[in-house]
Amino acid sequence: MTEFIPASSRFVGLPSPFAMKRGDALLGARMAYETWGQLNPARDNAVLIVTGLSPNAHAAASEAHPEPGWWEEMVGPGKPIDSNRWFVICVNSLGSCKGSTGPASINPDTGQPYRLDFPELSIEDGANAAFEVVRALGIDKLACVVGNSMGGMAALAYLALHPGSARAHMNISGSAHALPFSIAIRSLQREAIRLDPNWNEGHYDDLSYPENGMRMARKLGVVTYRSAMEWDGRFGRVRLDSEFREGDDPFGLEFEVERYLEGHARRFLRQFDPNCYLYLSRSMDWFELAEYGNGDVMAALAAIKLEKALVIGVHTDILFPLQQQKQVADGLRAGGAEVEFTPLESPQGHDAFLVDFDRFGPAIAGFLGRL
Amino acid sequence: MTEFIPASSRFVGLPSPFAMKRGDALLGARMAYETWGQLNPARDNAVLIVTGLSPNAHAAASEAHPEPGWWEEMVGPGKPIDSNRWFVICVNSLGSCKGSTGPASINPDTGQPYRLDFPELSIEDGANAAFEVVRALGIDKLACVVGNSMGGMAALAYLALHPGSARAHMNISGSAHALPFSIAIRSLQREAIRLDPNWNEGHYDDLSYPENGMRMARKLGVVTYRSAMEWDGRFGRVRLDSEFREGDDPFGLEFEVERYLEGHARRFLRQFDPNCYLYLSRSMDWFELAEYGNGDVMAALAAIKLEKALVIGVHTDILFPLQQQKQVADGLRAGGAEVEFTPLESPQGHDAFLVDFDRFGPAIAGFLGRL
Numbered sequence: 068m069t070e071f072i073p074a075s076s077r078f079v080g081l082p083s084p085f086a087m088k089r090g091d092a093l094l095g096a097r098m099a100y101e102t103w104g105q106l107n108p109a110r111d112n113a114v115l116i117v118t119g120l121s122p123n124a125h126a127a128a129s130e131a132h133p134e135p136g137w138w139e140e141m142v143g144p145g146k147p148i149d150s151n152r153w154f155v156i157c158v159n160s161l162g163s164c165k166g167s168t169g170p171a172s173i174n175p176d177t178g179q180p181y182r183l184d185f186p187e188l189s190i191e192d193g194a195n196a197a198f199e200v201v202r203a204l205g206i207d208k209l210a211c212v213v214g215n216s217m218g219g220m221a222a223l224a225y226l227a228l229h230p231g232s233a234r235a236h237m238n239i240s241g242s243a244h245a246l247p248f249s250i251a252i253r254s255l256q257r258e259a260i261r262l263d264p265n266w267n268e269g270h271y272d273d274l275s276y277p278e279n280g281m282r283m284a285r286k287l288g289v290v291t292y293r294s295a296m297e298w299d300g301r302f303g304r305v306r307l308d309s310e311f312r313e314g315d316d317p318f319g320l321e322f323e324v325e326r327y328l329e330g331h332a333r334r335f336l337r338q339f340d341p342n343c344y345l346y347l348s349r350s351m352d353w354f355e356l357a358e359y360g361n362g363d364v365m366a367a368l369a370a371i372k373l374e375k376a377l378v379i380g381v382h383t384d385i386l387f388p389l390q391q392q393k394q395v396a397d398g399l400r401a402g403g404a405e406v407e408f409t410p411l412e413s414p415q416g417h418d419a420f421l422v423d424f425d426r427f428g429p430a431i432a433g434f435l436g437r438l
Numbered sequence: 439m440t441e442f443i444p445a446s447s448r449f450v451g452l453p454s455p456f457a458m459k460r461g462d463a464l465l466g467a468r469m470a471y472e473t474w475g476q477l478n479p480a481r482d483n484a485v486l487i488v489t490g491l492s493p494n495a496h497a498a499a500s501e502a503h504p505e506p507g508w509w510e511e512m513v514g515p516g517k518p519i520d521s522n523r524w525f526v527i528c529v530n531s532l533g534s535c536k537g538s539t540g541p542a543s544i545n546p547d548t549g550q551p552y553r554l555d556f557p558e559l560s561i562e563d564g565a566n567a568a569f570e571v572v573r574a575l576g577i578d579k580l581a582c583v584v585g586n587s588m589g590g591m592a593a594l595a596y597l598a599l600h601p602g603s604a605r606a607h608m609n610i611s612g613s614a615h616a617l618p619f620s621i622a623i624r625s626l627q628r629e630a631i632r633l634d635p636n637w638n639e640g641h642y643d644d645l646s647y648p649e650n651g652m653r654m655a656r657k658l659g660v661v662t663y664r665s666a667m668e669w670d671g672r673f674g675r676v677r678l679d680s681e682f683r684e685g686d687d688p689f690g691l692e693f694e695v696e697r698y699l700e701g702h703a704r705r706f707l708r709q710f711d712p713n714c715y716l717y718l719s720r721s722m723d724w725f726e727l728a729e730y731g732n733g734d735v736m737a738a739l740a741a742i743k744l745e746k747a748l749v750i751g752v753h754t755d756i757l758f759p760l761q762q763q764k765q766v767a768d769g770l771r772a773g774g775a776e777v778e779f780t781p782l783e784s785p786q787g788h789d790a791f792l793v794d795f796d797r798f799g800p801a802i803a804g805f806l807g808r809l
């Protein structure tokens with residue numbers, strides 16, 4: 068499979084072997100990352116961003132790669148995560164296909180892509196791999212670790228596994244574990260991919276990419292990333308202009324909302340490796356922070372020692388519902404951190420942090436400004 | 439394809455030709471129905487039930503067919519829809535595969551199943567076909583027309599197309615038109631079926647049934663029929679006992695919620711015809727009561743003249759959200775009906791009317807008792 072690595076990526080080799088939580092180890096694995104701004108002499112101004120399932124490490128434009136990044140409005144000089152003050156690091160998740168080692172990477176044992184021979188991937192593996200990047204950059208203690216969505220899980224794992232590794236934490240639309248609605252949605256997404264005959268137990272290639280399965284998985288994702296409220300106002304019952312209809316297909320696209328989903332799917336297809344998608348998706352279902360609190364998620368959160376935390380959630384998020392961010396905030400506060408819990412009224416659901424900069428920008432800039 | 443017709447079904451032939459809203463006509467079509475109780479001499483105690491997408495006409499046990507029906511707790515002697523007082527009629531929807539004519543029925547022109555040669559199906563066609571059943575039973579005016587889910591749309595179409603055909607109406611988890619979230623979900627369900635190679639543009643048979651597509655469609659349906667809140671309490675993060683795991687499938691079922699979805703899917707597979715599913719699903723997306731009010735849905739509702747109406751919705755319904763039942767209630771009230779709007783606190787989402795009899799039973803019995 069093609070890998071999708073931004074030209075600006077830099078790499079850190081992971082310790083080899085790199086032990087995985089559920090057993091097995093990676094040999095010669097690497098992590099892709101990018102940075103913005105300068106590490107100060109005290110090495111105490113580093114902000115680490117751990118991402119959701121699909122982004123690469125290119126959060127924002129840089130001199131090396133001026134193309135806008137996936138969080139362009141949020142990261143850079145004078146922006147809410149201000150690279151004039153902070154040394155900002157963004158890592159591509161372990162298990163992804165965008166520079167870090169994952170199921171689409173070459174298995175050094177065989178010279179062939181891992182595919183389903185990649186070891187079982189946990190959120191904790193991604194957290195440990197991100198920790199290695201930070202250590203390789205000579206940073207003992209982060210000013211802040213920022214996690215969005217899946218990255219919110221990974222950031223909590225990072226803090227649970229590496230006590231004292233950060234002064235502050237920003238958890239954005241994240242959670243301490245998945246609830247059954249989200250597990251059900253991700254299970255269906257994985258099933259759609261696995262049902263595509265082209266998936267072929269992971270043995271596809273560019274000519275036989277499981278496009279239908281990935282299209283279905285992405286559309287189902289988008290349905291849960293946004294909100295019904297946003298769509299009522301945005302699409303209503305508007306029909307496609309006839310020029311966009313598929314001529315003689317009696318069940319073809321007809322409503323604007325269907326075209327919107329199809330457009331999202333087409334932009335995703337062949338930009339993400341299906342096996343990597345399966346591994347990362349499953350890692351979210353498995354993640355349970357309560358493991359670090361003798362089965363009690365609040366105890367696990369309270370065991371995380373921080374100076375300050377900001378926890379942001381959105382009322383319209385159905386995938387990582389607001390009650391989960393409230394839980395994270397309450398638990399971290401119980402551990403002694405000074406916690407700001409900031410529920411936002413964004414209509415855009417789980418994806419709001421990627422689009423609603425009017426609400427997220429001030430919340431994030433304000434918190435970092437008070438650090 | 440096998441048809442799935444309860445032994446107790448009775449049939450009414452539709453006028454032939456039976457004109458369809460979007461053009462074309464059915465020849466020799468029929469409607470399946472069942473009844474409970476006795477029509478009184480004044481012929482004014484008839485209650486018609488129009489159903490959601492999948493039920494047959496067997497709402498409850500009867501002498502002819504003692505097997506429990508899909509609304510067993512609601513229909514019968516002494517039950518909320520009390521057959522000691524009411525003559526209760528339930529019709530199988532036109533376009534279904536459970537006795538009424540639909541895409542799985544034989545096309546008299548060819549002697550073969552219609553499949554995709556079935557005319558485009560609208561909610562209004564189902565309403566008109568139900569009206570023919572009522573007329574054939576010698577009833578000029580129903581005491582009440584009851585519609586659940588899709589049947590809530592069909593009941594409104596019935597009332598809009600046949601003024602004066604009912605004194606009262608019960609609209610349960612229905613709506614005057616679909617909103618984009620529901621359209622998106624149904625579009626994905628249809629896409630899953632159409633992507634199954636066995637669907638074969640509608641030319642499957644029992645040996646090549648599009649099982650994977652139907653499984654995915656059903657699971658996605660169940661995700662939207664229930665609620666995240668119910669599942670948090672019911673499943674949490676509980677894993678399957680190892681005996682239920684699929685041994686060596688690395689992405690097989692692991693959580694209880696996944697087994698629940700799989701169980702629902704297996705009970706649905708081969709119990710419903712895929713082409714019928716496609717037609718009925720699309721008819722819901724198309725339905726727009728505003729057509730009967732010069733494009734204004736409130737005007738269309740206000741044009742429906744009733745003595746009384748009960749509109750029930752559920753806070754946790756994401757497929758037919760409560761705001762839609764509020765709209766139906768407000769619009770019918772504007773038309774002069776005495777309307778009770780009864781939002782219920784059921785955790786079971788859209789499906790609550792099928793399971794939460796503690797809440798729905800008294801609401802329905804109370805309304806009918808006051809008629």
